[in-house]
Amino acid sequence: MSQGFEIQIFNRRENRMDIEKVYGDGMVKFAYGNPIGRLLGPLIASKMFSQMYGKSQDSIKSAQKVAPFLKNFNIQIDQYQKGSFTENPIETSYKSFNEFFIREFQEGQRTFTKNDDEMGAFAEARYFGHECMSDDLNIPVKGSMLRAVDLIGDDELAKDFIGGPLMIARLCPVDYHRYHYPDDGKTLQAFSVPGDLHSVNPLALKFRQDIFIKNDRRVSILETEHFGKLAYIEVGATCVGKIVQSFDESKPFKKGDEKGYFLFGGSTVVLCGEKGKWSPSEDMLANTLAGIETYIQLGDVVAQAS
Template sequence: MSQGFEIQVFNRYRNAMEIEKVYGDGMVKFAYGNPIGRLLGPVIASKLLSQIYGKSQDSLSSAGKVAPFIKAFNIRIDQFEKGSFADKPIEASYRSFNEFFIRAFREGERAFTPNDHEMGAFAEARYFGHAAMHDELTVPVKGAMLRAVDLIGDHALAEDFIGGPLMIARLCPVDYHRYHYPDDGKTLKAFSVPGDLHSVNPLALRYRHDIFIKNERRVAILETEHFGKLAYIEVGATCVGKIVQSFDESKAFKKGDEKGYFLFGGSTVVLCGEKGRWVPSDDILTNTKAGVETYIQLGDVVAETY
C-alpha cells in the first residue's frame, strides 16, 4: 500500500466527494502497511493495550488535548453539550478527553425521520450498504467475511439474516460516538463475542479482510415494529477502551433512543436485516458499488421498507 492512500467519502449534504482527514493516520499506516508494524500486530490489537490507552484518556491531563483536537478537525463544537465544568467555555468544559469523546448533541441538533417506512441513521458515520449479503460482495472486505453467521457468531441466530440487507457504519475518532435505535421495538437477546481490537480504518481493512469477525463485538437481536428482526452489532477497534450499553435492554425502545456509546477510538456498527424486509438508501447503494462510503448524520434516512 502506498503512503499516498486516501480515504474518499461522499458527503450527502454537500453532494460532493471529500478526502477524510484521519486521526492517527501515521500509526495506522505503520501498523498495517509496514512489515515491522505487522509483526507487532498482536500487541497493537490486544485488548490490554487498548484498555491501558483508553484509561489514559480518562485522566484530567488528557483534557488538554481537547481544544487542539477541535481546531485540527474543524469540529462544530457549538452543536454539542458542555462537559462537567459547565461554567467554563465549551472547549475547556470537559474533564477528560473521554468525556469530550462521548459528548452529546444539544437538544434539537439532530432529529430522526418521523416516517414509519424510513429507517433513521443509528450512528453519525460513514455508511456502506448492500441490499443482500452474498459471497460475491467485495466492499469493504471479502464477501466471506460478511456472512451473517460470521458477524453474529451464532448459527441458529444467523439463520434469520441469511441473504438479507447489510449496513456498515464506520465512526471516526472525530465523530459523535453514541449510537441509537433505528426503529421502535424490543431486544430479544444480547451477548458479547470476544476478540481482538484491530483498527477499522479502510487502510487496515485492505490488509486484514477478517477484522469484522475477528474483533471484539457485541450483538443484540432486535424485534422492530417496521423493519422486522435486526442484528445490531457493535464492533470494537484499536484503542476503544470500552463498549457501553446505556439503555436498559429489558425495556422496549423507541426510534432514536440512545442504545450506548464507545469510549475512545474509532468504531463500527453493523446492521443485518431479514431478506426482503428493507433496502439501504439509493445513494448508499450507488456509492458502495463504487467503493465509497456515504457520510450520513444521525437520524437521517438510511433505509426504507419494500
C-alpha cells in the same frame, strides 16, 4: 495521503465528495503496512493495550488534547453539550478526553425521520450498504467475511439474516460516538463475542480483511415494528476501551433512543436485516458500488421498508 490511498467520502448533507482526514494514520500504516509493525500487531490489537490507552484518556491531563483536536479536525463544537466544567467555555469544559469523546448533541441538533417506512440513521457515520449478504460481497472486506453467520457468531441466530440487507456504519475518532435505535421495538437477546481490537480504518482493512469477524463485538437481536428482525452489531476497535450499553435492554425502545456509546477510538456498527424487509437508501447503494462510503447524519434516512 501517502501510498496512493485516499479515503473518499460522499457527504450527503453537503452534496459533495470529501477526502477524509485520518486521525493517527501514520500509526495505522505502521501497524498494518510495515513488516515491523505487523510483528507488533498482536500487541497493538490486544485488549490490554486498548484498555491501557483508553484509561489514559480518562485522566485530567488528557483534556489538554481537546482544543488542538477541535482545531485540527474542524469540529463544530457549538452543536454539542458542555462537559463537567459547565462554567468554562465549551473547549475547556471537558474533564478528560474521554468525556469529550462521548459528548452529546444539544437538544434539537439532530432529529430522526418521522416516517414509519423510513429507517433513521442509527449512528452519525460513513455508511456502506448492500441489498443482499452473499459470499461474493467484497466491499469493504473480502467475500465471505461479511456473511451474517461470521458477524453474529451464532449459526442458528444467523439463519434469519442470510441473504438479507446489510449496512456498515464506520465512526471516526472525530465523530459523535453514541449510537441509537433505528426504529421502535424490543430486544430479543444480546451477547458479547470476544475478540481482538484491530483498527477499523480503511487503511487497516486494506491490509487485513478479516477485522470485522476477528474483533471484539456485541450483538443485539432486535424485533422492530417496521423493519422486522435486526442484528445490531457493535464492533470494537484499537484503543476503544469499552463498548457501553446506556439503555435498559429489558425495556422496549423508541426510534432515536440512545442505545449506547464507544469510549475512545474509531468504531463500527453493523446492521443486518431479514431478506425482503428493507433496502438501504439508493444513494448509499450507488456509492457502495463505486467503493465510496456515504457520510450520513444521525437520524437521516438510511433505509426504506420494502
